[in-house]
Amino acid sequence: MMFSRVSPARLGGTQHPPRPFPLRHQLPRVIAAALLLVTVAGCTGGGGSAEPEGTIVFWHGWSLPNDIAALQKNIDAFEDANPDITVKTVPNVSDDKILQGLRTANGPDVVSSFTASAVGALCNGALSDLAPDLKAAGINTDEVFVPARIGYTQYEGDQCTLPLLGDAIGLYYNTDMFAAAGITEPPKTWEQFTEDAVALTEKSGGSYDPLGFMPSVTGYESDIGTWMNQWGPTYFTADGKSNLANDPRVTEFFLYEKSLIDALGPYTDLREFRAGFGEEFSAQNPFETGQVAMAFDGEWRIANIATDGSTVNYAVAPLPVPEDQLDSYGKGFLTGTVIGISEKSAKHNDAWKLVQYLTTDTDALVSFGNTIQNLPSTVAGLQSPDLPTDPAFRTFLEIAANPNSGSTPPSINGGEYLTILGRFAEKWEAGEVDDLHAALADVDKEIDAANAQSAN
Amino acid sequence: MQLMHNPPTRYRDAASRASARRSARKQDLQALPYLLPWILGISIFFLYPLVATVYFSFTRYDQINPPTFVGLKNWIYVFTQYGPFFQGLGNTFVLILLIVPASTVFGIITALVVINIRRGAGILRTLFYLPFLAPPVAATLAFVFLLSANGAVNQFLGFFGLDGPSWFTDPATAKIALTILGLWGIGNLMVIFLAALLDVPREQYEAASLDGAGALGRFWYVTLPAIRPIILFSVITGIIQTLQYYTQAVVAGRIASGQSIGPGALAVLGYPNGSTLTLPQLIYTLGFQNFDTGSASVVSVVLIVLALIFTSFLLRRGSVFLADGE
Numbered sequence: 001m002m003f004s005r006v007s008p009a010r011l012g013g014t015q016h017p018p019r020p021f022p023l024r025h026q027l028p029r030v031i032a033a034a035l036l037l038v039t040v041a042g043c044t045g046g047g048g049s050a051e052p053e054g055t056i057v058f059w060h061g062w063s064l065p066n067d068i069a070a071l072q073k074n075i076d077a078f079e080d081a082n083p084d085i086t087v088k089t090v091p092n093v094s095d096d097k098i099l100q101g102l103r104t105a106n107g108p109d110v111v112s113s114f115t116a117s118a119v120g121a122l123c124n125g126a127l128s129d130l131a132p133d134l135k136a137a138g139i140n141t142d143e144v145f146v147p148a149r150i151g152y153t154q155y156e157g158d159q160c161t162l163p164l165l166g167d168a169i170g171l172y173y174n175t176d177m178f179a180a181a182g183i184t185e186p187p188k189t190w191e192q193f194t195e196d197a198v199a200l201t202e203k204s205g206g207s208y209d210p211l212g213f214m215p216s217v218t219g220y221e222s223d224i225g226t227w228m229n230q231w232g233p234t235y236f237t238a239d240g241k242s243n244l245a246n247d248p249r250v251t252e253f254f255l256y257e258k259s260l261i262d263a264l265g266p267y268t269d270l271r272e273f274r275a276g277f278g279e280e281f282s283a284q285n286p287f288e289t290g291q292v293a294m295a296f297d298g299e300w301r302i303a304n305i306a307t308d309g310s311t312v313n314y315a316v317a318p319l320p321v322p323e324d325q326l327d328s329y330g331k332g333f334l335t336g337t338v339i340g341i342s343e344k345s346a347k348h349n350d351a352w353k354l355v356q357y358l359t360t361d362t363d364a365l366v367s368f369g370n371t372i373q374n375l376p377s378t379v380a381g382l383q384s385p386d387l388p389t390d391p392a393f394r395t396f397l398e399i400a401a402n403p404n405s406g407s408t409p410p411s412i413n414g415g416e417y418l419t420i421l422g423r424f425a426e427k428w429e430a431g432e433v434d435d436l437h438a439a440l441a442d443v444d445k446e447i448d449a450a451n452a453q454s455a456n
Numbered sequence: 457m458q459l460m461h462n463p464p465t466r467y468r469d470a471a472s473r474a475s476a477r478r479s480a481r482k483q484d485l486q487a488l489p490y491l492l493p494w495i496l497g498i499s500i501f502f503l504y505p506l507v508a509t510v511y512f513s514f515t516r517y518d519q520i521n522p523p524t525f526v527g528l529k530n531w532i533y534v535f536t537q538y539g540p541f542f543q544g545l546g547n548t549f550v551l552i553l554l555i556v557p558a559s560t561v562f563g564i565i566t567a568l569v570v571i572n573i574r575r576g577a578g579i580l581r582t583l584f585y586l587p588f589l590a591p592p593v594a595a596t597l598a599f600v601f602l603l604s605a606n607g608a609v610n611q612f613l614g615f616f617g618l619d620g621p622s623w624f625t626d627p628a629t630a631k632i633a634l635t636i637l638g639l640w641g642i643g644n645l646m647v648i649f650l651a652a653l654l655d656v657p658r659e660q661y662e663a664a665s666l667d668g669a670g671a672l673g674r675f676w677y678v679t680l681p682a683i684r685p686i687i688l689f690s691v692i693t694g695i696i697q698t699l700q701y702y703t704q705a706v707v708a709g710r711i712a713s714g715q716s717i718g719p720g721a722l723a724v725l726g727y728p729n730g731s732t733l734t735l736p737q738l739i740y741t742l743g744f745q746n747f748d749t750g751s752a753s754v755v756s757v758v759l760i761v762l763a764l765i766f767t768s769f770l771l772r773r774g775s776v777f778l779a780d781g782e
Binding site for chain 1: 518519520521529530533537538539540597600604605606607622623624625626711712713726727728729730741744745746747748751
């Protein structure tokens with residue numbers, strides 16, 4: 001078609017065939033068309049969209065139909081209460097995409113992430129400080145929310161997120177195996193824990209049937225932050241320096257972990273046995289299959305055990321504590337989903353109304369939490385009569401409400417200090433570290449270097 | 457006047473050269489619109505990211521706030537303070553040394569088997585090719601369970617009285633396990649070698665046979681020289697792919713270690729003991745877990761430079777792989 005438009009008349013009235021490509025005339029058009037294409041592509045790309053006034057966009061990570069339906073039920077209730085606001089939800093958004101979305105003006109107004117470790121970085125310019133909104137709404141975070149949950153939702157005083165739903169980690173134990181081993185109650189101290197783990201362990205050759213407990217910081221939910229939390233470590237000094245080598249609690253934890261490995265091991269047998277474990281979120285989870293008698297896990301495992309069809313008989317208790325901290329028994333590690341408002345959102349007020357509703361409305365929190373088997377993050381939510389009465393779930397509610405429960409401190413680099421510590425723990429477990437104090441001092445140096453690298 | 461009509465040869469040559477240049481330039485300009493999509497594509501998707509990566513390596517950039525120039529700070533951090541860098545670099549080199557030769561040799565062998573087998577070649581070809589179509593995550597999951605301490609492979613070895621290794625859970629064997637996983641998915645390379653082998657002139661084999669060459673001699677003196685360019689291709693693409701090795705190493709490490717791969721899980725990559733840590737994993741960790749795009753860009757630039765060095769070295773010094781005149 002392009003060539004047919006070059007008439008012989010324009011070529012001087014001769015009968016020469018048209019030139020193969022009339023460059024002088026076509027080139028500017030082609031370039032203009034290409035530039036237009038790029039411009040249009042640039043304008044329409046980016047993932048977000050400029051929604052009309054009154055419509056806010058909410059990105060979250062839930063993907064299961066049941067979870068999405070439960071959240072949508074709350075969104076519908078919010079829209080009914082706020083008829084001038086429409087919420088457009090986008091499910092199953094990973095943290096990487098959330099980060100990219102927050103960089104654009106047309107991205108989401110509200111985001112929710114499963115990764116509390118990213119809060120430190122997101123507080124640094126991606127999410128709005130909610131302190132003025134909280135003050136205007138008369139919400140005292142120390143009274144409304146469980147204190148430990150406020151700890152992982154802010155960074156250096158910038159309350160850029162709020163806790164949505166919470167998780168707590170407890171000790172699942174197989175009651176049949178406990179009874180068979182003559183153990184009448186769950187361990188309260190780590191010394192008792194070792195005794196029970198050994199008593200529950202049946203070793204055959206180089207393998208186990210069952211193993212009392214898998215002593216590893218890479219064993220599903222027994223990661224370093226969760227496990228060491230029971231010793232109450234001080235990760236950083238007041239001036240922000242890594243404090244691991246100087247904190248006797250950290251040394252106590254590592255010495256205890258090694259003693260447990262030695263009691264149940266050797267390490268190579270434990271490593272081989274662990275390699276045969278199934279996927280954590282499947283019916284092949286080693287606690288559900290009876291490969292281990294005790295496991296650290298969250299409240300969600302209750303639902304997993306039921307839906308996976310596992311026949312394991314179990315109960316839940318708080319994780320043990322060191323002998324000299326017995327008065328703090330009942331505490332545990334807390335984490336959960338967080339929710340915040342994009343710094344670039346032009347509809348901050350509407351977005352805040354949604355965030356306020358989802359995080360502080362007791363009915364919304366309890367109904368959502370009950371459906372997806374998570375815990376409310378507010379004090380009022382934990383006292384709701386509508387919560388499940390299942391004893392195992394009640395244990396998690398008590399752990400969540402315990403004033404000594406805690407979490408790991410937020411950092412600007414996504415919890416890199418825990419990654420570095422986890423790498424060290426792997427070497428420690430394998431018996432590759434001779435001088436614990438010197439090795440922890442090296443870990444401190446590496447953490448300080450990583451934090452200095454990330455500092456602005 | 458005669459001079460006007462018959463200029464000296466050197467003037468005629470100069471005039472014709474200028475005319476040729478004009479003609480060539482004109483042709484170039486005529487080709488430009490056709491090349492524009494390609495030029496735009498390579499500019500947007502290759503040149504810009506390349507230049508941006510180099511630029512970001514000299515900046516503090518968290519993907520949230522605008523980048524700020526910090527000079528060599530990121531380079532110094534990565535090379536002197538970031539512990540996993542040299543471990544990841546070493547692992548990457550070892551994986552190149554293991555995976556590239558093994559997959560090339562295995563690719564040739566499977567192609568030879570398929571081409572020489574009298575019956576069932578089609579079935580065998582399909583069987584060798586199918587694993588290439590398997591999603592890497594699913595394939596790796598299956599391999600970690602197959603190669604676990606009590607997995608099917610070790611049970612099979614047990615029938616012969618052999619104690620199987622720990623595969624993915626032992627730092628000494630984890631990279632070998634990854635290599636075996638790589639060989640399992642050799643299908644694409646087999647197809648390429650198959651095409652190359654079918655292209656070898658049959659008369660050369662006949663001539664070699666008449667000269668008394670056996671099967672080994674025919675392979676050495678006829679087959680190998682004929683497929684040398686394909687071997688070079690296999691080695692170069694194999695090195696580049698291994699430099700980008702990510703998915704299988706991450707999945708294998710996390711499954712074997714018992715870490716969750718669900719959302720919200722903080723990754724300690726490289727299990728066991730950092731032995732499966734590769735440079736692309738560090739890029740992800742630094743860039744998206746630590747929000748340190750500057751340092752991630754440093755590792756990316758190192759990766760690009762390594763790929764360029766390997767490729768240019770093989771292309772310049774790799775004449776041993778090429779037949780005369782190629």
